[in-house]
Every structure is written in C-alpha cells, then in structure tokens.
Amino acid sequence: MNLTLRIWRQKGPEDKGRMVTYPVDDVSPDMSFLEMLDVLNERLILSGEDPVAFDHDCREGICGMCGLMINGDAHGPQRGTTACQLHMRQFKDGETIDIEPWRASAFPVIKDLVVNRGAFDKIIAAGGYVTAPTGSAPEAHSTPVAKANADAAFESAACIGCGACVAACPNGSGMLFTAAKLTQLSLLPQGQPERYTRVIGMVDAHDEAGFGGCTNAGECTPACPKGIPLNTIGRLNRDYLAATAKGANNTPGS
Amino acid sequence: MAVTGILLALFLIAHMLGNLKVFTGETSFDHYAHWLRDIGKPLLPGVWFLWILRTVLLVAVVAHIVAATVLARRARAARPVKYAHRKKVNGSYAARTMRWGGVIILLFVIYHLLDLTTGTLNPVGDASKPYGNVVADFAPERWYVTLFYTLAILAVGFHLRHGAFSAFRSLGQQTPRGERRARTAALVFAVLLCAGYLVVPFAVLTGLVS
Numbered sequence: 001m002n003l004t005l006r007i008w009r010q011k012g013p014e015d016k017g018r019m020v021t022y023p024v025d026d027v028s029p030d031m032s033f034l035e036m037l038d039v040l041n042e043r044l045i046l047s048g049e050d051p052v053a054f055d056h057d058c059r060e061g062i063c064g065m066c067g068l069m070i071n072g073d074a075h076g077p078q079r080g081t082t083a084c085q086l087h088m089r090q091f092k093d094g095e096t097i098d099i100e101p102w103r104a105s106a107f108p109v110i111k112d113l114v115v116n117r118g119a120f121d122k123i124i125a126a127g128g129y130v131t132a133p134t135g136s137a138p139e140a141h142s143t144p145v146a147k148a149n150a151d152a153a154f155e156s157a158a159c160i161g162c163g164a165c166v167a168a169c170p171n172g173s174g175m176l177f178t179a180a181k182l183t184q185l186s187l188l189p190q191g192q193p194e195r196y197t198r199v200i201g202m203v204d205a206h207d208e209a210g211f212g213g214c215t216n217a218g219e220c221t222p223a224c225p226k227g228i229p230l231n232t233i234g235r236l237n238r239d240y241l242a243a244t245a246k247g248a249n250n251t252p253g254s
Numbered sequence: 255m256a257v258t259g260i261l262l263a264l265f266l267i268a269h270m271l272g273n274l275k276v277f278t279g280e281t282s283f284d285h286y287a288h289w290l291r292d293i294g295k296p297l298l299p300g301v302w303f304l305w306i307l308r309t310v311l312l313v314a315v316v317a318h319i320v321a322a323t324v325l326a327r328r329a330r331a332a333r334p335v336k337y338a339h340r341k342k343v344n345g346s347y348a349a350r351t352m353r354w355g356g357v358i359i360l361l362f363v364i365y366h367l368l369d370l371t372t373g374t375l376n377p378v379g380d381a382s383k384p385y386g387n388v389v390a391d392f393a394p395e396r397w398y399v400t401l402f403y404t405l406a407i408l409a410v411g412f413h414l415r416h417g418a419f420s421a422f423r424s425l426g427q428q429t430p431r432g433e434r435r436a437r438t439a440a441l442v443f444a445v446l447l448c449a450g451y452l453v454v455p456f457a458v459l460t461g462l463v464s
Contacts, residue, residue: 006338006339008338019338069337069339071339071341072337072339072340072341073341098338098339100337100338100339103333103335103336103337104332104333105331105332105333105334106332170329170345170350171325171328171329171332172329172332172333173329173332210331210332211332212325212328212329212331212332212333213324213325213328213329215325215329215349215352215420216349216416216419216420216423216424217345217349217350218344218345218346218349219344219345222344229430230423230433231423231427231428231429231430231432231433233423234423234426234427234428234429234432234433235426235428237423237424237425237426237428238426238428241425241426
C-alpha cells in the first residue's frame with residue numbers, strides 16, 4: 001500500500017505546530033497502525049529528520065497509552081479498537097490519512113502526537129480508590145455481590161484511561177472516564193463507605209482540570225475502545241444528586 | 255438544565271392543549287383565553303395568577319439560558335485548538351443542534367409574544383379577540399408567518415427530542431433498558447408536541463378554522 005500521511009508536528013508545548021505531509025510507500029496491510037508509524041520514523045531517522053513522537057506501550061490494546069485522532073476518529077475507524085490494534089487493512093491504497101493528537105486544554109501537547117494526560121491522574125487522586133486496605137483478591141463467597149452489579153462494575157473497570165472519550169466529545173468533557181472510574185467502585189461493597197465523598201471529589205477535580213461539561217451528546221461511547229456504555233454517566237449523575245442531597249463534601253473518608 | 259427544561263416542557267404541554275381549543279369554535283376559544291387571565295379568582299385578585307406563571311417561566315427561561323451559556327463557554331475553553339479533520343459527530347441531529355436550535359427558539363418566542371400576546375405584530379392585534387388574531391395570523395397570504403412558525407416548532411421538536419432524554423439522564427437515569435425507553439419517550443413526546451402545535455396553523459391555512 002502507498003499512503004499519504006498528514007501528521008501534526010509540534011516541537012514542544014510552546015511551539016505553534018502544523019500539519020506536515022509524508023508519503024509512505026510499501027506499507028503492508030498486515031501492519032498495525034503504530035508499526036506503520038515505526039516504518040515512517042525509521043525512514044525519517046535515516047534521512048536525518050526528527051522522528052514523529054507518539055505514545056505507545058503494550059501494543060495489545062490494554063494499557064491505554066496510544067491515542068491518535070485518525071481521520072477525525074479517536075483510535076481510527078474501527079470500533080472497540082485502540083490505535084495499536086488497528087491494522088492497515090482498514091485503509092485503502094492511495095488514501096490520505098490525517099493524524100492528530102487528542103485536542104483538549106486539559107491534555108496539553110508535549111510533542112507531536114504525545115499529550116499529557118495527567119489531568120486523569122488528578123481525577124483519580126480525588127477519590128478513584130478505596131482508602132481501606134482490601135488486601136489481595138478475597139474468597140469469592142466472603143462478600144456477596146449481585147451478579148448484575150459485578151458485571152456492570154467490571155464493564156466500567158475495563159476503562160484503560162486512554163482519553164478517547166475526551167478527544168471525541170464535542171464539549172471536551174471527561175465525564176465517561178470519570179463515571180467509569182467512579183462506578184467500578186460505587187457498585188461494589190468495598191466502595192460504599194466513601195461513595196458520596198468520592199463522587200463530589202472526582203467531579204470537582206474533573207471540572208477544575210478544565211474539561212468541559214457533559215451534555216449527553218453520546219460521542220464518547222462509540223469512540224471508546226472498551227465500549228463503556230453511555231448510561232455509566234447516568235450512574236454518576238444519580239450518585240452526584242444523592243451526594244448533594246446528603247450535603248457530602250469532597251474529602252475522601254470524611 | 256434538566257429542571258428548568260422540565261418546567262418549560264410542562265408549560266409547552268399546557269399551551270398546546272389550550273391551542274387545540276381553537277377547534278371548539280370562536281366562543282369557546284375566546285372564553286378559554288379570557289379564563290386564563292382569571293385563574294385563581296377570587297383568591298387572587300385580577301391577573302395575579304397569570305403574572306406568577308409568567309414570572310416562573312421567565313426565571314426558568316433565564317436560568318436555562320445561563321446554564322446553557324456556561325456549558326457552551328466551558329466547551330469552548332476545553333478545546334482551544336480545533337481538529338483539522340473532524341467528522342460530523344455520531345450523535346443525533348437533535349444533539350448537535352441544541353445550542354443554535356435554542357437561539358432560534360428564543361428569537362421565535364420573542365416574535366411570538368409580540369405577535370399574539372401584545373399584538374404588536376399581529377394584523378388584528380385585538381387582545382379581546384384571540385380567535386380572530388390566530389385566524390388573521392395564519393391567513394394564506396401570510397404564508398411566510400406559517401413557514402417561520404413551522405420551522406420554529408420543528409426546532410422545538412428537535413430540542414425536546416434530545417432535551418427530554420438528556421433531562422432523564424441528568425436526573426439519574428442509569429440502565430441501558432431505561433436509556434432505550436427514555437429515548438423512545440423523548441421522541442414520542444417531541445413528535446406529539448410538534449403535531450399538536452402545527453395542526454392549528456395548518457387548519458387555518460386550509461380553511462378548517464376560519
């Protein structure tokens with residue numbers, strides 16, 4: 001396959017940045033998208049140019065490091081797939097592919113396609129954990145959990161924190177991430193003692209980080225490589241309303 | 255957004271039911287319109303009830319617009335650099351057009367008040383003859399008024415289709431099955447409301463009401 005790539009190049013956080021066109025020949029349809037970028041980078045290095053910086057780690061679709069806006073789709077055109085698990089057979093020979101970083105003020109660009117997702121860490125630090133030491137996995141019968149709750153919590157726990165929901169959201173909101181990280185705990189017995197301080201703390205941290213507000217536009221779930229359902233946000237809203245009615249504050253454990 | 259939106263949607267239902275009284279004839283419709291000014295009598299003097307209702311609606315409208323403005327400003331601040339390549343979003347047309355649709359509805363409401371409440375822009379403009387005002391308003395030679403009215407009502411319909419679902423979600427609707435039901439309910443509500451409002455001008459246009 002012969003492709004034309006238009007890639008966002010930005011030397012550093014202060015650089016203005018621009019789209020740069022690179023023709024890439026002899027791409028195998030069996031390559032992953034990141035392998036195709038590796039091939040481009042090897043050629044750039046051989047010709048003495050600066051390689052394109054992009055995030056990646058496990059390349060198995062479970063670490064959440066990779067994240068590229070490919071032709072306007074977060075993680076590319078294939079649903080339920082991270083950019084690293086996307087293969088070039090999804091594209092046509094001769095196609096022009098636009099590659100951009102996630103765009104959000106809470107995710108400032110570090111270099112080229114690499115963004116700083118530290119804002120997600122701040123949301124987790126504001127309550128996305130249980131303070132009691134729970135030890136290793138308990139014996140399954142010791143704390144009964146309803147099957148439906150266990151399934152829904154697991155569904156939320158599948159979130160890899162890649163940021164595609166923010167990238168796809170027309171409001172630049174991180175509510176799907178926040179809701180997933182919240183409900184994986186609020187549906188389980190271990191998460192109950194801090195349930196209402198957690199929701200206030202995490203939503204406050206989300207807003208302070210500069211994410212937009214959720215308007216239920218529904219862009220996040222189709223972009224999510226793990227398919228976290230939109231109704232997860234409804235669980236967050238319900239907990240938030242209950243917490244507000246109880247007058248909970250945002251201090252975990254209080 | 256959800257609470258003020260629900261208040262306004264309840265008013266839309268009552269307003270639509272009132273409009274449909276146009277089919278019961280001139281005397282009945284005019285009597286209904288005059289009764290609206292007298293609700294609460296003799297407990298409340300004069301048109302007090304009407305003014306209380308108007309105040310509640312005005313507060314709801316202003317709060318709704320303030321909340322929408324805050325959301326729009328936050329959204330703009332959250333994405334300072336736009337995508338060079340952005341597909342049309344996956345979501346519904348209704349969800350995409352909430353903001354501009356809202357502005358169109360606001361402009362329509364201002365026109366609508368000048369037309370049928372104060373009578374300033376109405377060809378008859380006689381507050382004592384609401385039936386005559388309506389019939390004169392949608393007369394066939396004033397087709398552009400009917401066109402604008404139709405477009406505005408469709409904008410309200412789209413606004414409600416996403417707005418009603420979104421209100422359920424904001425108030426804690428949390429199951430996938432409930433989401434399907436909320437979306438269906440929002441669609442049915444929007445379609446029924448549109449139909450209820452549009453049937454009046456088209457009845458005048460076709461001579462069914464004259």
